[in-house]
Amino acid sequence: MTPNPYLWLVPILPLAGAAINGFFGRRSSKKAITAVALIFCGAAFFMALLIASSFSSASAPYYFNLAHWLRAGSFQVDFSFYLDQLSLVMLLVVTGVGFLIHIYSVGYMWEDDGYYRFMAYMNLFMFFMLTLVLAKNYLVMFIGWEGVGLASYLLIGFWFTKDSAAAAGKKAFIVNRIGDFGFLIALFLMIKHFGSLDFTHVFATVQTFSPETAGTGLLTAIGLLLMVGAAGKSAQIPLYVWLPDAMEGPTPVSALIHAATMVTAGVYMVARSHMIFDRAPMAMMVVAIIGTLTALFAATIGIAQTDIKKVLAYSTISQLGYMFMACGVGAFSAGIFHLMTHAFFKGLLFLAAGSVIHGIGGEQDMRKMGGLRQYMPWTFLTMTIATFAIAGFPPFAGFFSKDEILWKAYSSEYGSWVFWLIGVITAFITSFYMFRLWFLTFFGDYRGGAAQDADGGHAHRHDDQSHGHGHGGPHESPWVMLGPLVVLAFLSLVGGWIGIGGRFEHFLAPVFQSRTAAELARETAGEAAGAGTETLLMLISVGAAFLGLFLAWTLYFRRPQLPARIAASLGGLYQAVTHKYYIDELYNVLFVKPLIDGSTAILWHGVDQNVIDAAVNDSASAARHVSDNVRHMQSGNLRSYAGWVAAGGAVVIAYMIWMGVWVR
Amino acid sequence: MVPLSYYLLLSGILFVCGVLGFLIKRNIITIFMSIELMLNGVNLSFVAFAAHWQALSGQVFVFFVMVVAAAEAAVGLAIIIAVYRTRETLNVDQVNLLKL
Amino acid sequence: MFHLILFLFFGAICVAGAVNLLVQSHPINSALSLIAVMASLAAEYLLLGAEFVAAVQVIVYAGAVMVLFVITIMLLNAGKEERSKGSRVAILLGVPGALIGGGLVAWTLLQRSNMQAAVPIGALPGDPADIARLLFHNFLLPFEVTSVLILIAIMGAVVLASRPEAVARGPRKDEG
Numbered sequence: 001m002t003p004n005p006y007l008w009l010v011p012i013l014p015l016a017g018a019a020i021n022g023f024f025g026r027r028s029s030k031k032a033i034t035a036v037a038l039i040f041c042g043a044a045f046f047m048a049l050l051i052a053s054s055f056s057s058a059s060a061p062y063y064f065n066l067a068h069w070l071r072a073g074s075f076q077v078d079f080s081f082y083l084d085q086l087s088l089v090m091l092l093v094v095t096g097v098g099f100l101i102h103i104y105s106v107g108y109m110w111e112d113d114g115y116y117r118f119m120a121y122m123n124l125f126m127f128f129m130l131t132l133v134l135a136k137n138y139l140v141m142f143i144g145w146e147g148v149g150l151a152s153y154l155l156i157g158f159w160f161t162k163d164s165a166a167a168a169g170k171k172a173f174i175v176n177r178i179g180d181f182g183f184l185i186a187l188f189l190m191i192k193h194f195g196s197l198d199f200t201h202v203f204a205t206v207q208t209f210s211p212e213t214a215g216t217g218l219l220t221a222i223g224l225l226l227m228v229g230a231a232g233k234s235a236q237i238p239l240y241v242w243l244p245d246a247m248e249g250p251t252p253v254s255a256l257i258h259a260a261t262m263v264t265a266g267v268y269m270v271a272r273s274h275m276i277f278d279r280a281p282m283a284m285m286v287v288a289i290i291g292t293l294t295a296l297f298a299a300t301i302g303i304a305q306t307d308i309k310k311v312l313a314y315s316t317i318s319q320l321g322y323m324f325m326a327c328g329v330g331a332f333s334a335g336i337f338h339l340m341t342h343a344f345f346k347g348l349l350f351l352a353a354g355s356v357i358h359g360i361g362g363e364q365d366m367r368k369m370g371g372l373r374q375y376m377p378w379t380f381l382t383m384t385i386a387t388f389a390i391a392g393f394p395p396f397a398g399f400f401s402k403d404e405i406l407w408k409a410y411s412s413e414y415g416s417w418v419f420w421l422i423g424v425i426t427a428f429i430t431s432f433y434m435f436r437l438w439f440l441t442f443f444g445d446y447r448g449g450a451a452q453d454a455d456g457g458h459a460h461r462h463d464d465q466s467h468g469h470g471h472g473g474p475h476e477s478p479w480v481m482l483g484p485l486v487v488l489a490f491l492s493l494v495g496g497w498i499g500i501g502g503r504f505e506h507f508l509a510p511v512f513q514s515r516t517a518a519e520l521a522r523e524t525a526g527e528a529a530g531a532g533t534e535t536l537l538m539l540i541s542v543g544a545a546f547l548g549l550f551l552a553w554t555l556y557f558r559r560p561q562l563p564a565r566i567a568a569s570l571g572g573l574y575q576a577v578t579h580k581y582y583i584d585e586l587y588n589v590l591f592v593k594p595l596i597d598g599s600t601a602i603l604w605h606g607v608d609q610n611v612i613d614a615a616v617n618d619s620a621s622a623a624r625h626v627s628d629n630v631r632h633m634q635s636g637n638l639r640s641y642a643g644w645v646a647a648g649g650a651v652v653i654a655y656m657i658w659m660g661v662w663v664r
Numbered sequence: 665m666v667p668l669s670y671y672l673l674l675s676g677i678l679f680v681c682g683v684l685g686f687l688i689k690r691n692i693i694t695i696f697m698s699i700e701l702m703l704n705g706v707n708l709s710f711v712a713f714a715a716h717w718q719a720l721s722g723q724v725f726v727f728f729v730m731v732v733a734a735a736e737a738a739v740g741l742a743i744i745i746a747v748y749r750t751r752e753t754l755n756v757d758q759v760n761l762l763k764l
Numbered sequence: 765m766f767h768l769i770l771f772l773f774f775g776a777i778c779v780a781g782a783v784n785l786l787v788q789s790h791p792i793n794s795a796l797s798l799i800a801v802m803a804s805l806a807a808e809y810l811l812l813g814a815e816f817v818a819a820v821q822v823i824v825y826a827g828a829v830m831v832l833f834v835i836t837i838m839l840l841n842a843g844k845e846e847r848s849k850g851s852r853v854a855i856l857l858g859v860p861g862a863l864i865g866g867g868l869v870a871w872t873l874l875q876r877s878n879m880q881a882a883v884p885i886g887a888l889p890g891d892p893a894d895i896a897r898l899l900f901h902n903f904l905l906p907f908e909v910t911s912v913l914i915l916i917a918i919m920g921a922v923v924l925a926s927r928p929e930a931v932a933r934g935p936r937k938d939e940g
Contacts, residue, residue: 636763638695638756642686643858650865657872665882666771671812672873674775678801680866681782687858690846693791693837697798700829701782704805707821715812715883723817724898730824731910735917737829741836742924748840749928755846 001200004062006047007081010091011130013044018123025116034106037119041102041126045095051083052092057510060084063136070139077197082136086511089336090133090268093343097260098126100484104351105252107480108358112250118158122256125151129261133268138187138197141269145183145233148262149176155257156249168245175242179232186225193218203275211279219276223283226273227290234266234320236294241584243317247309251354254309259316259350260343267323267339271332274512278330284414288328292422295321297581299429303436304567304577307364308353311437315390316346318430322405325423329415331408333508337499338401344495345389345398348488352383355477355485356441360448366440368448375474378482380442382489387438389492391431392545399542400496402427406541407534420537424544431548439556446474671712678705692747692756696740703733767884770811777804791842795833802826812883816892 017040025033055062061084070077083091102122109118128151132144150173157169190197194205212219230236235243246258257263270277270287277284295318302314319342326335357364359376373380389396392403406427410420476482498504555563567574576582633644678701685698707726714722744754751759781801785794802825809818899907 634763636760637854638759639687639690639854639858640852642683643854643856643861646683646687646858646865647861650861650868653865653868657868660872665884666768666811668883669873670771670775671808671883673870674778674808676866676870676873677779678782680862681779681786683862683866684859685782685786687854687862688786689794691791691842693833693840693842694785694794697785697791697794697833700825700833701785701798701801704802704825708805708808711809711812711814711817712883715814718889720889720894720898721902723814723895724903726814726817727820727899728903728906728910730820731914734824734829735914737832738917738921739924741832742921744836745840745925754840754842 001061001063002059004051004064004083006051007062007064007083007134008066008079010044010047010051010095011081011127011134013040013047014123014126014130016040018120018127021116021120021123025120028116030110030115033116033119037123038099038102038106040123041095041099044126044130045099048091048095052088055083055088057085057507060510061087074195075191077137077139079140080136080198081134081140082199083134084511085508086268086271086336087133089340089508090264091130093340094126094129094133094261097343097347097488098122098129098256100487101252101256101260101347101351104255104354104481104484105250107478108252108354109250114158118155118250121151121154121158122252125155125257125262129265132265136199138190138199138202141272142180142183142187145229145265145269146180148257148265149173149180149233152176152246152253152257152262155253156246158249158253162248165248168242168248172242172246175239176232179229179239182225182228182232184229186222186229189218189222189225199272206275206279209279211281216282217280219280220283223273223277223280224286226269226276227283227287230266230270230324231290232266233269234263234324235317236266236290236321236324237297240294240298240317241587244310244313244580247307247313251309251350251357254313255347255350255354258313259346263316263320264323264339264343267320267327267335270324270327271336271512274327274332277327281414284328284330286328288325288409288414288419291321291324291326291328292419293321294318295325295426296422296429297321299426299433301577301580302433303429304574306366308356308366308369308437308441309350309364311366311433312346312349312353315349315430315434318426319346319390322402322423322426325409325419326405329409329412329419331405331412331415332512333505334401334404334408336508337504338405341389341397341401341492341495344488345386345396345492348382348386348485348492349390351481351485351488352379352386355379355481356383358477358481360474363448366437369441369446370444370448371442371446372474373442375446376476378476379485382482382485383442384438385489385492387434389496391434391548392427392541394542395493395496397492397494397496399545400499403538403541404499407537410537411533424541427541428544428548431545432552433548435549435552436556439552443557444560448474668712668716672709675705675709675712678702678708681705690755690757692744692754692759693741695756696737696744700733700737703729767811771808774804774807774811777801778808789844791837792834795830795837798833799826799830802830813889816895 017036020036020040021028021033025036028036061082063083064081066079066081068076069079102119105118105122109115112118125148128144128147130144132141132148135141135144153169153173156172157166159165160169187197190202194202196202196205206219209219228239232239243258243263247254249257277287298314298317298321302311302318305311305314319338323335323338323342326332326338356369356372356376356379359379360369360372363369385396389398392399394400406420406423409415409423410417555566579585633640682698682700682702682705685701686695689695689698707729710722710726710729714720747759748754753759778801781797781804784797785801788794788797802821806818806821806826809815809821
């Protein structure tokens with residue numbers, strides 16, 4: 001472990017930017033705000049590049065102790081930062097994609113009144129995310145964890161005057177907190193049994209444990225609880241409900257937080273804790289099952305959505321499910337690889353969707369789009385690249401990472417063909433709904449009315465605040481927004497090539513090398529035996545992607561009246577899917593309403609009003625009653641005063657005599 | 665030979681009578697006289713102790729008590745006259761405006 | 765023996781006068797019985813040998829203070845006491861309190877043995893010269909202070925007892 005004194009600068013620079021914009025931004029000019037935000041975020045990116053260029057696997061991992069924090073007996077926690085290959089990948093993704101999205105937001109949010117606030121919050125988010133990624137112990141990671149939740153709440157509810165946005169922000173934060181509860185309990189268990197939260201210490205201790213094959217035990221418990229936390233942050237079953245609502249926020253927020261970086265924090269955390277999961281097979285299985293189910297489940301909901309951002313939201317949930325599936329079968333580096341490529345193409349998809357929305361004056365309903373490819377050529381081109389990437393077509397980025405996951409799901413010793421099959425089906429569905437989106441948005445005739453965008457449709461309420469420039473007809477976005485699109489499109493194209501030949505996995509190997517030698521041997525043996533199988537499986541997954549494209553082409557290009565007939569004939573099932581399987585309503589009935597009613601009845605009326613308020617009020621009225629009664633002593637009557645004096649005097653005399661008697 | 669305690673008992677009886685007079689009587693002048701009775705009782709005990717311990721300062725103190733009693737009587741009676749002018753009554757139960 | 769008889773005699777007069785003060789309803793009767801108490805107290809002082817104090821008692825207390833009381837009673841035309849709704853507390857709490865207090869003190873006094881020592885007749889060296897020596901040497905400051913006190917009392921009494929309009933208006937203008 002070599003020290004690196006520049007590690008702490010990477011998170012602090014965006015924090016400084018956030019502070020400056022937060023405190024002084026209200027009276028600064030938009031140019032000044034932009035400059036501050038971009039300079040500090042860009043500086044963080046620049047520092048990340050510097051660190052990457054001077055990174056060498058020989059001297060990794062790097063660390064830096066910034067300051068002491070807690071000392072409680074033998075337990076201690078410091079503000080320490082840590083960099084190994086895994087952190088480096090995350091660092092580059094976060095700073096790079098973050099910087100691009102900052103540039104994009106300059107164009108997207110320029111006309112908004114709260115521009116300075118937005119930039120401050122974005123920088124703040126960068127600070128917390130970088131703290132999370134660069135942390136050396138679980139507690140500093142938890143600071144980042146909570147902080148990104150906070151930034152997410154602030155940014156989702158950015159247009160806070162709108163009820164739905166404020167409610168969405170609250171929902172995100174609260175559901176996140178439920179996951180954090182699991183995370184915290186896992187931390188407490190770690191403190192109790194390992195005596196420390198520091199990564200090196202914890203993992204060294206865990207390494208001495210033997211794998212818990214019985215499915216019970218400390219490591220399984222910790223693993224499951226960590227997964228609860230990850231499920232909250234990364235929107236997996238059952239805590240995914242906040243992510244679709246989070247689309248109330250501005251599109252750059254959706255791109256940065258809910259596609260590229262924050263929601264991947266759960267995956268990062270699970271990958272970082274791989275040492276624990278390696279020794280708790282039951283927990284790994286649970287992770288894989290949750291991931292796989294979520295992937296399929298979310299994909300089915302995505303087919304029927306009409307809001308372009310909601311489709312992308314469910315797509316995000318589904319792709320995150322892939323990442324967890326990868327982690328659950330032990331292919332951590334494959335999961336991180338997919339995390340990286342997903343950041344590229346999903347970020348691009350959201351930004352391009354934002355460009356589309358911006359260009360047609362705030363409309364988000366795909367039924368009112370169509371034929372936009374002649375109005376927005378660059379957006380069309382970049383979004384096309386992204387769509388092919390997410391569908392898994394070679395040679396785009398998504399193909400390599402998704403294929404890696406599917407292969408590992410089949411061949412790893414924790415995996416099984418069930419995972420692989422569900423993964424392939426999900427890939428087919430993914431391809432279908434992404435191309436459905438593509439066709440509906442860019443092909444056919446333009447179905448919307450961009451000039452008259454004051455009403456109609458359910459989606460452009462908030463975008464009107466910032467996009468009411470009343471241009472006639474759809475138009476292309478300015479270059480400040482198109483630039484990042486192009487960069488991300490390039491990355492979506494070539495980003496996967498880094499994984500060819502297992503180079504990426506090899507790079508991350510020192511981090512994930514916790515396996516025992518026997519496991520490694522089994523794995524390589526399995527791989528070697530299945531080279532032919534691997535090619536076959538790859539062909540099947542590519543075929544699934546093509547199938548999805550073909551189906552979407554048929555339904556939405558060749559015969560556009562067909563989908564409505566199919567939907568009508570499916571009847572109830574279609575209704576359920578459109579309404580997200582009524583999960584939100586179910587949660588409302590099961591948890592939300594009882595909790596609110598219970599809190600109102602018990603905590604508000606019972607405790608707050610009847611106990612706390614009553615204690616204060618009653619003590620005040622008791623004082624008043626007492627004084628009311630004592631008041632009568634001051635009657636103005638001389639003789640009663642004298643009577644009291646005589647009585648008191650007798651008491652005093654008696655007391656003194658008694659004392660005297662006792663003393664003697 | 666009279667034991668000291670007899671003098672003190674007498675003094676105590678006078679004092680208690682003074683207190684009882686203060687409590688029982690309704691005429692303010694009578695109440696004032698009960699105060700004088702109390703002071704007299706105290707004076708007697710001063711002199712008795714002075715005789716017992718052969719200390720002259722007991723008597724000197726009696727002087728001061730008498731002086732104070734005289735001054736207090738003067739002022740107190742002046743107050744009573746002033747109160748009588750406004751309230752037209754000497755009944756202490758009817759001079760009770762200083763109440764909450 | 766003689767001492768005891770005299771003491772008891774004058775003591776009885778004291779107590780009778782005190783009780784009479786309580787019992788009488790007209791204030792002038794109470795004042796007169798108080799004078800009787802003071803006179804017999806002066807006799808008690810003589811028994812103790814404090815002649816000067818006895819003389820001062822008669823002159824100042826019985827002769828001046830009580831005269832003041834009687835004058836005030838006559839000035840204000842005080843009549844018999846009326847029954848009035850007094851305070852219950854005074855009777856219920858005060859009287860028992862006073863009695864109990866007094867009883868406790870009496871009981872304590874009778875317990876202590878050195879209180880039983882006899883005081884011979886005329887025990888005090890009541891020479892006025894000695895008293896004067898004490899008064900003007902050891903107790904000079906209190907003496908001077910009491911003179912100031914008397915002065916203040918006089919001024920206060922004059923102000924309080926004078927007619928209100930006489931004070932407010934200042935010296936009356938003469939007619940003509």
